Each structure stands twice: as C-alpha cells, then as structure tokens.
Amino acid sequence: MMTFQQLVLASHNAGKLKELQAMLGDTVQLRSIGEFSSVEPEETGLSFVENAILKARNAARISGLPALADDSGLAVDFLGGAPGIYSARYADGKGDAANNAKLLEALKDVPSEERGAQFVCVLALVRHADDPLPILCEGLWHGRILTQASGEHGFGYDPLFWVPERNVSSAELAPADKNLISHRARAMSLLRQRLGLA
Numbered sequence: 634m635m636t637f638q639q640l641v642l643a644s645h646n647a648g649k650l651k652e653l654q655a656m657l658g659d660t661v662q663l664r665s666i667g668e669f670s671s672v673e674p675e676e677t678g679l680s681f682v683e684n685a686i687l688k689a690r691n692a693a694r695i696s697g698l699p700a701l702a703d704d705s706g707l708a709v710d711f712l713g714g715a716p717g718i719y720s721a722r723y724a725d726g727k728g729d730a731a732n733n734a735k736l737l738e739a740l741k742d743v744p745s746e747e748r749g750a751q752f753v754c755v756l757a758l759v760r761h762a763d764d765p766l767p768i769l770c771e772g773l774w775h776g777r778i779l780t781q782a783s784g785e786h787g788f789g790y791d792p793l794f795w796v797p798e799r800n801v802s803s804a805e806l807a808p809a810d811k812n813l814i815s816h817r818a819r820a821m822s823l824l825r826q827r828l829g830l831a
C-alpha cells in the first residue's frame with residue numbers, strides 16, 4: 634500500500650481542488666501547485682491521459698512532492714467527442730461563460746435525443762517527476778447538453794449538463810451530491826482503491 638500525507642495537486646482550477654479534497658477526506662492533504670508556481674504547463678498531449686501525466690510530472694518537478702493531476706473535459710456525441718481535451722480552451726481561453734455560449738450555439742438546432750455527452754476525468758498520480766509507473770484512473774459521467782444554462786453550483790460546463798439519474802443540471806446538484814456521482818468521483822473512487830484508502 635502506498636501512503637501519502639501530502640500530495641501536490643497539479644491544477645490551477647479551484648473547482649477541482651475543492652471537489653478532490655472533499656473526496657479524499659483528511660487522510661491526505663492536497664496542496665495546490667499555485668503555492669509553488671503560477672506558470673501553467675502547456676497541455677500538448679493528444680489525450681486526457683497524456684495531459685494528466687504531463688501536468689503531474691511538471692508539478693512533481695516544481696514542488697518536489699508526489700503529484701496528482703486531473704485532466705478532464707466534456708465529450709459531446711454530436712460533435713464527434715469535441716471539445717474533449719480542448720474543453721478549457723474551446724472559446725480560445727475566454728473562460729467558462731464563453732465556452733458554454735459556444736457549445737449552445739454549436740448545438741442550436743440539435744434535438745434532445747442527439748444531445749448526448751459525457752464528462753471525462755483522468756487522474757494521474759506520480760511519486761516523483763520521472764516516475765515510470767504513474768497510477769492512472771478514469772471516470773465517465775453520461776448525460777445530455779441542455780438548451781439553456783441552469784443552476785449555480787459547480788464550475789465549467791455544469792450549468793449545461795443534464796444528469797439523467799437526478800433529472801437536474803449538474804450545477805443544480807448540491808456539491809456533496811455531485812461528488813458522489815460525477816466523472817471525478819468515479820475516477821477518485823478507483824484511485825482510493827489503488828491507494829488502499831477505500
């Protein structure tokens with residue numbers, strides 16, 4: 634069993650930090666990479682896995698701590714899986730509101746049954762920057778893209794993601810509820826098992 638008292642989270646996204654720390658509980662303290670550097674690595678990979686590993690190695694190198702990275706995004710069926718790994722950059726770095734507006738526009742005349750989508754989360758954990766055996770865990774969350782934004786919780790595309798098992802948008806879920814069923818929750822549950830925390 635691997636034990637970590639502290640991990641650096643290779644993310645500058647406050648929403649992820651909050652959700653991941655809540656899922657991990659107090660056995661492991663997550664420190665933000667923002668404490669060590671404000672420079673974000675370029676996400677040059679072509680897959681969630683590659684980008685997660687790249688971010689984890691970068692954070693381990695900078696901090697000297699074991700590092701956890703989360704590469705995630707939204708894959709929309711009608712768009713052939715886009716925006717996918719480009720979810721954060723979909724509207725050219727103009728932020729969540731612009732990303733959501735662009736997605737609504739792209740699906741403007743698409744009927745409800747063709748609006749299927751999944752949130753994807755890949756977690757990568759490296760013990761050190763050159764770790765040859767990163768731990769990789771993936772989680773998917775199936776839903777649909779709404780025709781207008783709804784809800785105030787969460788971040789990113791949450792207001793547009795309809796959750797069939799609850800019949801609400803993911804931004805209408807209480808944070809604790811989202812953390813039980815989301816793509817990130819599924820990936821984290823696998824990671825906890827791998828670390829012997831489950």
Ligand SMILES: O=P(O)(O)OP(=O)(O)OP(=O)(O)OC[C@H]1O[C@@H](n2cnc3c(O)ncnc32)[C@H](O)[C@@H]1O
Pocket residue numbers: 643644645646649673676703704705706707720721722729732752787788789790791815817
């Ligand atoms: O790379 P880091 O620094 O971790 O932060 P980021 O926000 O750039 O994160 P990603 O590169 O992994 O891009 C993820 C994108 O997918 C969106 N996303 C991921 N998980 C989400 C969730 O639980 N709810 C809503 N949107 C989510 C998020 O808003 C981003 O636009």
Ligand SMILES: [Mg+2]
Pocket residue numbers: 676721
């Ligand atoms: Mg990113």
